[in-house]
Amino acid sequence: xxxxxxxxxxxxxxxxxxxxxxxxxxxxxxxxxxxxxxxxxxxxxxxxxxxxxxxxxxxxxxxxxxxxxxxxxxxxxxxxxxxxxxxxxxxxxxxxxxxxxxxxxxxxxxxxxxxxxxxxxxxxxxxxxxxxxxxxxxxxxxxxxxxxxxxxxxxxxxxxxxxxxxxxxxxxxxxxxxxxxxxxxxxxxxxxxxxxxxxxxxxxxxxxxxxxxxxxxxxxxxxxxxxxxxxxxxxxxxxxxxxxxxxxxxxxxxxxxxxxxxxxxxxxxxxxxxxxxxxxxxxxxxxxxxxxxxxxxxxxxxxxxxxxxxxxxxxxxxxxxxxxxxxxxxxxxxxxxxxxxxxxxxxxxxxxxxxxxxxxxxxxxxxxxxxxxxxxxxxxxxxxxxxxxxxxxxxxxxxxxxxxxxxxxxxxxxxxxxxxxxxxxxxxxxxxxxxxxxxxxxxxxxxxxxxxxxxxxxxxxxxxxxxxxxxxxxxxxxxxxxxxxxxxxxxxxxxxxxxxxxxxxxxxxxxxxxxxxxxxxxxxxxxxxxxxxx
Numbered sequence: 031x032x033x034x035x036x037x038x039x040x041x042x043x044x045x046x047x048x049x050x051x052x053x054x055x056x057x058x059x060x061x062x063x064x065x066x067x068x069x070x071x072x073x074x075x076x077x078x079x080x081x082x083x084x085x086x087x088x089x090x091x092x093x094x095x096x097x098x099x100x101x102x103x104x105x106x107x108x109x110x111x112x113x114x115x116x117x118x119x120x121x122x123x124x125x126x127x128x129x130x131x132x133x134x135x136x137x138x139x140x141x142x143x144x145x146x147x148x149x150x151x152x153x154x155x156x157x158x159x160x161x162x163x164x165x166x167x168x169x170x171x172x173x174x175x176x177x178x179x180x181x182x183x184x185x186x187x188x189x190x191x192x193x194x195x196x197x198x199x200x201x202x203x204x205x206x207x208x209x210x211x212x213x214x215x216x217x218x219x220x221x222x223x224x225x226x227x228x229x230x231x232x233x234x235x236x237x238x239x240x241x242x243x244x245x246x247x248x249x250x251x252x253x254x255x256x257x258x259x260x261x262x263x264x265x266x267x268x269x270x271x272x273x274x275x276x277x278x279x280x281x282x283x284x285x286x287x288x289x290x291x292x293x294x295x296x297x298x299x300x301x302x303x304x305x306x307x308x309x310x311x312x313x314x315x316x317x318x319x320x321x322x323x324x325x326x327x328x329x330x331x332x333x334x335x336x337x338x339x340x341x342x343x344x345x346x347x348x349x350x351x352x353x354x355x356x357x358x359x360x361x362x363x364x365x366x367x368x369x370x371x372x373x374x375x376x377x378x379x380x381x382x383x384x385x386x387x388x389x390x391x392x393x394x395x396x397x398x399x400x401x402x403x404x405x406x407x408x409x410x411x412x413x414x415x416x417x418x419x420x421x422x423x424x425x426x427x428x429x430x431x432x433x434x435x436x437x438x439x440x441x442x443x444x445x446x447x448x449x450x451x452x453x454x455x456x457x458x459x460x461x462x463x464x465x466x467x468x469x470x471x472x473x474x475x476x477x478x479x480x481x482x483x484x485x486x487x488x489x490x491x492x493x494x495x496x497x498x499x500x501x502x503x504x505x506x507x508x509x510x511x512x513x514x515x516x517x518x519x520x521x522x523x524x525x526x527x528x529x530x531x532x533x534x535x536x537x538x539x540x541x542x543x544x545x546x547x548x549x550x551x552x553x554x555x556x557x558x559x560x561x562x563x564x
Contacts, residue, residue, distance in 0.1 A: 124142050143180050198216055316361055387431050490535075
């Protein structure tokens with residue numbers, strides 16, 4: 031599975047940030063800058079509770095932004111020591127700062143800030159070293175306050191790509207006076223990071239799932255096409271002190287609307303095997319070509335995970351799609367209607383009768399079914415297979431039903447098209463479904479025991495790929511496994527995926543059933559990894 035990284039582009043430009051900052055400064059007299067898509071322990075800027083210093087209350091603020099979203103990806107994080115009552119920064123402050131990005135150590139050294147304000151500019155550059163370069167030129171922070179802030183460039187590999195930036199901060203001097211006991215603060219600012227994961231789905235072919243994390247970098251991404259589950263790992267310190275500083279952990283997944291298997295009506299998230307409440311999930315279908323699923327994990331959920339699990343050094347995410355019944359949904363381009371679709375039978379087959387069952391609901395009426403005209407069609411490669419116009423029901427107890435015969439030459443992806451709802455050309459949407467699903471077969475399968483022995487030996491490396499494939503070919507040629515000829519394709523250099531070997535091992539050990547194992551074999555045939563001669 032291919033994995034790539036991408037920056038999430040901020041939607042607020044520098045001019046908007048300046049205006050917003052000035053408004054906050056004038057009307058609240060509070061030196062706080064809030065930036066979209068940036069979170070410190072789950073929030074945009076972190077202001078610590080006040081502590082006493084020489085008879086007055088002071089606080090530390092940590093904020094973040096992009097240097098200039100229009101010209102570069104540099105990320106800036108500012109640190110300032112302020113008088114809690116007057117909101118004025120203290121002068122002649124010396125910070126001892128230790129910094130890490132994720133698990134990567136960046137630097138530990140003293141920095142003197144004449145105006146109590148220091149900005150770290152994180153720059154990505156191919157290098158095995160971390161380079162610290164002081165630069166006292168004007169920055170957005172300094173220009174807003176009317177003075178030159180201290181700008182420190184931190185240059186290294188992938189430093190501006192986002193993630194969790196940690197700062198252990200000690201204030202050694204303030205107002206030119208050395209403190210008897212340093213003030214100590216532990217801060218963390220997280221900048222959105224997108225990882226791009228490409229894979230081949232047995233039914234829908236080449237697909238991409240993007241994971242946008244607002245906390246820390248993820249790893250070990252997997253998508254299981256049979257259970258329709260997404261899994262990945264993210265570092266997280268399971269301690270009460272860290273949870274108390276973490277207002278929220280925000281994760282997103284972005285899915286193409288051409289990936290029908292994940293256009294389901296709901297998802298459930300598990301963290302370290304603990305099921306989270308339905309409230310953490312929000313599905314956004316208001317993009318034309320993708321759906322974005324948000325997972326907002328608040329402190330209450332984090333504490334529940336912490337109390338009910340142990341021996342975890344991070345977050346093991348499992349995202350499960352609703353699979354109790356066949357039910358997909360999509361929103362029309364104009365954002366007015368939401369379409370809910372199911373079908374019978376669950377596994378649609380060529381040259382057989384089918385029912386498409388759907389509801390047209392009005393989003394502004396809280397998804398209440400509405401009576402409206404519609405144009406419905408089923409297409410494959412822009413060829414019309416079936417079409418019908420009608421008027422939808424607004425009954426909460428009845429559904430709209432379309433019955434038709436699937437032609438014998440139709441297999442694979444087809445599109446359910448809803449257009450011209452309420453005579454609005456923009457009230458349209460498309461939902462892809464599968465005819466002759468590779469995955470959802472309901473065949474009763476009985477496989478000879480010697481094939482299982484082959485699978486066990488193959489998984490253990492005792493026989494080679496060819497010997498294992500010969501056993502599978504026997505099953506197919508003797509019609510113990512029935513595979514349509516339309517699934518067979520050709521690849522120049524086929525390679526058996528590692529998960530198939532895992533399936534073989536689990537199957538031989540009785541951990542998965544015959545049907546599940548056969549699903550994997552059918553995938554191999556479809557992708558041309560198994561070439562079956564007539």
